[in-house]
Amino acid sequence: MILDSGILQFIPKGAYYEGKDEQFANVKDTWDRLLAYDRVLFALLTLLNGSGFSKGMISHMLLSNPIDNGTGTDLIPAGLDDEFEKNVIMYNLHKIASEDSMPRAIKNLLILAGSDSNAKRVNNSKTRKIILEFIFNRDNRELDALAVNYKSKLAKLVRHAVGKQDIYKILNNNKKLFTKLIGRYNRHALPVVLFLFNHGGLQKDKVQGYFPLIDAYLDLKQASIMGNPTAFKRIMKKLPWRTVIGFRNTYKLDIDKAEILGTSKMSDKDKMQTQTAQKRAGAKTVRKVNYERQDIYDLWKLLYNKVLNNDASELDKIREAIDTNHEKIEKMEFEDVAIVIDFSHSMRGSKERPLHPILTALSLLSCFNFKTIHTVGGKDAIVENTPYGATVPSGSSPLWRGLIDAVLSNAKTIVVISDGYENAVSGMFNHVYQHFKESGHVFDLLEINPVYSADAKGGTARSLVEGGTPLPVTNYKHLETEFIFRKMLDHTEMVKHLLLSRYQKLIGGR
Amino acid sequence: MTSILDSLNFINRLKMGEVQSDHEMTVVPLIGELRSNIAPPESLEFTRTTSYGSMEFKNTSREEPAIIPANMMVRGKAAQDHAMSGSGVVLAASDRLFDNACCVESSQGGHFHGQAVETDVLPVDLRKALLPVSARNKREFGKLWPSIKTWLRKFKNFSTVSRAHLRDFFDDKDYKEALEDFAAAFEPVDGQIGALILFNGVPVGLEIMPSAQHWEAYWKWLIRGCYGSQLIQLRESGDLERSTLVLPNISNDTPAEEVKNIMEQFVHNIRMSMAPMLEQIQISKATEVDSIGNITTQLLTTEGGGGGDLITQNNEPVYLSIVL
Numbered sequence: 001m002i003l004d005s006g007i008l009q010f011i012p013k014g015a016y017y018e019g020k021d022e023q024f025a026n027v028k029d030t031w032d033r034l035l036a037y038d039r040v041l042f043a044l045l046t047l048l049n050g051s052g053f054s055k056g057m058i059s060h061m062l063l064s065n066p067i068d069n070g071t072g073t074d075l076i077p078a079g080l081d082d083e084f085e086k087n088v089i090m091y092n093l094h095k096i097a098s099e100d101s102m103p104r105a106i107k108n109l110l111i112l113a114g115s116d117s118n119a120k121r122v123n124n125s126k127t128r129k130i131i132l133e134f135i136f137n138r139d140n141r142e143l144d145a146l147a148v149n150y151k152s153k154l155a156k157l158v159r160h161a162v163g164k165q166d167i168y169k170i171l172n173n174n175k176k177l178f179t180k181l182i183g184r185y186n187r188h189a190l191p192v193v194l195f196l197f198n199h200g201g202l203q204k205d206k207v208q209g210y211f212p213l214i215d216a217y218l219d220l221k222q223a224s225i226m227g228n229p230t231a232f233k234r235i236m237k238k239l240p241w242r243t244v245i246g247f248r249n250t251y252k253l254d255i256d257k258a259e260i261l262g263t264s265k266m267s268d269k270d271k272m273q274t275q276t277a278q279k280r281a282g283a284k285t286v287r288k289v290n291y292e293r294q295d296i297y298d299l300w301k302l303l304y305n306k307v308l309n310n311d312a313s314e315l316d317k318i319r320e321a322i323d324t325n326h327e328k329i330e331k332m333e334f335e336d337v338a339i340v341i342d343f344s345h346s347m348r349g350s351k352e353r354p355l356h357p358i359l360t361a362l363s364l365l366s367c368f369n370f371k372t373i374h375t376v377g378g379k380d381a382i383v384e385n386t387p388y389g390a391t392v393p394s395g396s397s398p399l400w401r402g403l404i405d406a407v408l409s410n411a412k413t414i415v416v417i418s419d420g421y422e423n424a425v426s427g428m429f430n431h432v433y434q435h436f437k438e439s440g441h442v443f444d445l446l447e448i449n450p451v452y453s454a455d456a457k458g459g460t461a462r463s464l465v466e467g468g469t470p471l472p473v474t475n476y477k478h479l480e481t482e483f484i485f486r487k488m489l490d491h492t493e494m495v496k497h498l499l500l501s502r503y504q505k506l507i508g509g510r
Numbered sequence: 511m512t513s514i515l516d517s518l519n520f521i522n523r524l525k526m527g528e529v530q531s532d533h534e535m536t537v538v539p540l541i542g543e544l545r546s547n548i549a550p551p552e553s554l555e556f557t558r559t560t561s562y563g564s565m566e567f568k569n570t571s572r573e574e575p576a577i578i579p580a581n582m583m584v585r586g587k588a589a590q591d592h593a594m595s596g597s598g599v600v601l602a603a604s605d606r607l608f609d610n611a612c613c614v615e616s617s618q619g620g621h622f623h624g625q626a627v628e629t630d631v632l633p634v635d636l637r638k639a640l641l642p643v644s645a646r647n648k649r650e651f652g653k654l655w656p657s658i659k660t661w662l663r664k665f666k667n668f669s670t671v672s673r674a675h676l677r678d679f680f681d682d683k684d685y686k687e688a689l690e691d692f693a694a695a696f697e698p699v700d701g702q703i704g705a706l707i708l709f710n711g712v713p714v715g716l717e718i719m720p721s722a723q724h725w726e727a728y729w730k731w732l733i734r735g736c737y738g739s740q741l742i743q744l745r746e747s748g749d750l751e752r753s754t755l756v757l758p759n760i761s762n763d764t765p766a767e768e769v770k771n772i773m774e775q776f777v778h779n780i781r782m783s784m785a786p787m788l789e790q791i792q793i794s795k796a797t798e799v800d801s802i803g804n805i806t807t808q809l810l811t812t813e814g815g816g817g818g819d820l821i822t823q824n825n826e827p828v829y830l831s832i833v834l
Contacts, residue, residue, distance in 0.1 A: 344697055345697035345698055345699075346694070346697055379700050394699070394700050395697065395698075395699040395700050396527075396528055396530050396539075396697050396699055397697065398528065398777075400773060401770070401773075404766060404769055404770045404773070405770075407766050408766050408767065408770075421694045421695065421697075423530040423531070423532055423695050423696050423697060424528050424529065424530050424531075424777070425529065425530065425531040425532075425755055425757075425777065425780070426530075426531055426532040426533065426695060426754070426755075427754065427755075427757060428757060428773065431757045431760075432760075432769065432773065435760045435762075435764075435769065436766070436769075438762060439760075439762040439763070439764070440762070441766070
């Protein structure tokens with residue numbers, strides 16, 4: 001079994017050359033084999049950085065394949081108790097949610113409820129506890145926001161975890177059952193349950209004070225039903241923009257979309273992602289964003305989006321923020337680094353995730369103290385009448401040229417960021433590389449591949465050199481994960497020990 | 511007998527891009543601008559099969575006619591897969607039915623009526639089977655079945671196949687992966703509108719589209735479905751030796767600057783050696799097969815049994831697709 005961290009970073013969005021189904025079948029096969037090989041290691045690895053989707057599917061596999069308590073041998077050698085996997089799964093859910101991706105955390109729970117992806121629903125006590133604990137074990141302010149933002153999804157999850165009959169009983173005032181199943185996590189949560197299931201018995205006056213957003217939601221709904229735009233506009237400022245747009249569209253209210261996008265509640269990330277929509281809707285200026293607090297990948301994405309749409313607004317601020325964030329990101333300790341970036345056509349990525357490979361490559365630049373950068377392929381896109389532009393992936397991939405230029409720069413480490421496909425001419429990169437190695441040029445080659453490949457000869461990424469083992473990195477933040485993976489199969493026990501000691505407090509055991 | 515360069519003045523207006531090569535296949539990008547008034551590729555939609563052997567297309571452009579790439583093939587679920595017998599032209603803002611199309615999945619019933627389809631261009635040998643004007647114009651939906659069986663039987667997995675299901679090849683997991691590898695090995699370059707395709711240094715096809723946008727849309731169908739599939743078949747049947755370009759020897763004491771010169775020279779030489787290949791393509795016959803609006807389609811026959819379609823708009827060439 002050849003493993004690399006690609007199995008933790010997988011997102012089913014396809015690549016330029018491969019569909020998502022082909023990729024998923026391949027990665028699922030590797031997950032199955034790893035689960036059979038060492039269940040504890042399989043679970044522990046999810047503590048490392050990885051994609052929310054991979055972690056969700058791995059959690060599903062663990063929960064739908066209960067631990068064999070007949071022998072208990074799965075966990076005893078590692079000194080772990082029965083709760084360890086649950087703790088790992090909960091840790092991952094909260095980590096995903098805290099990294100500004102609550103929708104992904106909710107989706108991972110929906111996978112367990114059989115409502116997302118093709119995975120079968122899992123209905124056991126551990127799964128039910130995980131769902132309810134994640135939703136309700138939080139303070140009222142958080143629960144309030146969660147309920148309003150994800151109302152229908154939470155209803156599906158609670159129905160799955162509690163069961164139809166017991167939900168009916170709780171909605172009909174069975175307080176003992178409420179306390180046993182939900183109140184143990186948050187004793188004030190009954191109005192939230194009533195809200196999720198649109199229960200007519202919900203008394204607004206009881207909600208007020210505890211859950212102000214739910215209150216506002218109900219007021220907005222009332223204003224929508226009554227067709228009262230004045231009240232609607234007053235209340236919408238308190239609520240998330242998606243909820244407000246939803247009511248406006250459902251009740252066909254004559255309210256300017258630009259006004260909603262301009263005044264309703266929105267995270268900085270949403271403000272960035274809706275800039276084009278804000279302009280299209282007629283907003284004269286886009287909402288202010290603190291760009292320097294944003295992730296560098298999101299900033300690159302916004303920059304490309306603007307350049308490709310010939311939109312110069314805020315580009316100076318975005319470029320400044322990229323520079324600032326580039327300085328802030330911790331650098332890998334390599335000496336005299338030259339970076340070769342593949343800007344060929346295939347680095348455009350898939351339709352589902354356009355430009356992802358090149359955006360990842362550009363973000364990865366910030367992980368290194370580099371002396372020189374050598375781009376191969378690409379063409380310039382310029383915003384009309386401005387000095388701003390970006391290099392867009394285009395053309396063939398004579399990566400050998402970049403390698404020679406990097407060698408000429410006397411670099412000690414040459415980092416090549418490419419999807420591993422070479423055509424001008426195939427094999428020339430390897431030919432040139434072997435020549436330099438055999439003729440005494442001293443440098444280390446570090447291949448980083450931002451594209452998952454189902455047909456890689458080993459692991460999950462294609463290499464440009466014979467016997468090469470590229471680092472599969474689909475998110476620049478996951479570079480460290482891959483370095484740990486490198487040691488894994490040869491030193492399984494060492495890696496387990498490392499992860500156990502690093503997360504001892506979290507996962508329990510001795 | 512005339513050289514294709516003489517008979518098609520537009521080829522002279524194109525220049526060759528950097529040669530791309532992977533194992534036995536070489537693709538020489540042709541770069542230029544034809545200034546045609548042809549609808550963009552997204553305006554063309556395959557809409558349905560109305561009966562066996564008929565394919566209907568819609569052109570949503572309000573101003574320009576659309577071109578259907580020669581021998582375009584559609585495959586989908588619960589319907590007989592079909593392929594065009596040649597290229598096609600659909601006038602602006604209209605539908606057109608081609609009733610000389612071929613079924614390429616002999617024992618499957620059903621018609622397409624809007625469901626999702628996978629699209630490719632027929633493999634080289636099957637395109638050649640449709641080159642005679644009589645074969646192209648024949649309204650007989652099973653006309654390609656004998657050729658499909660012959661083509662499939664050259665694969666070990668299908669050596670005893672009795673049905674003409676081209677999708678048996680395209681759906682096969684291993685072949686599918688190999689086809690994707692072909693697509694992966696080649697990339698469109700800036701301004702590319704066509705390509706000369708070679709197997710082991712011998713030209714097997716010449717494709718020129720109305721614009722770079724068209725090439726961008728259709729190149730995968732050609733490289734995968736038409737040339738990639740043919741190359742896999744030739745490899746497996748032993749009709750083509752496995753080979754790859756021999757890269758230049760570089761002695762260990764060569765300075766890095768000189769390595770660059772050696773490799774650049776190597777790439778330049780390959781490109782230069784490709785230019786005369788175009789002159790060797792000789793047209794022996796041209797037959798008009800369709801004329802609609804300001805567009806005429808001619809079926810060209812080349813020396814050695816090849817040929818394909820040349821489309822002209824107001825007597826200016828805008829599309830060429832020939833297999834050799």
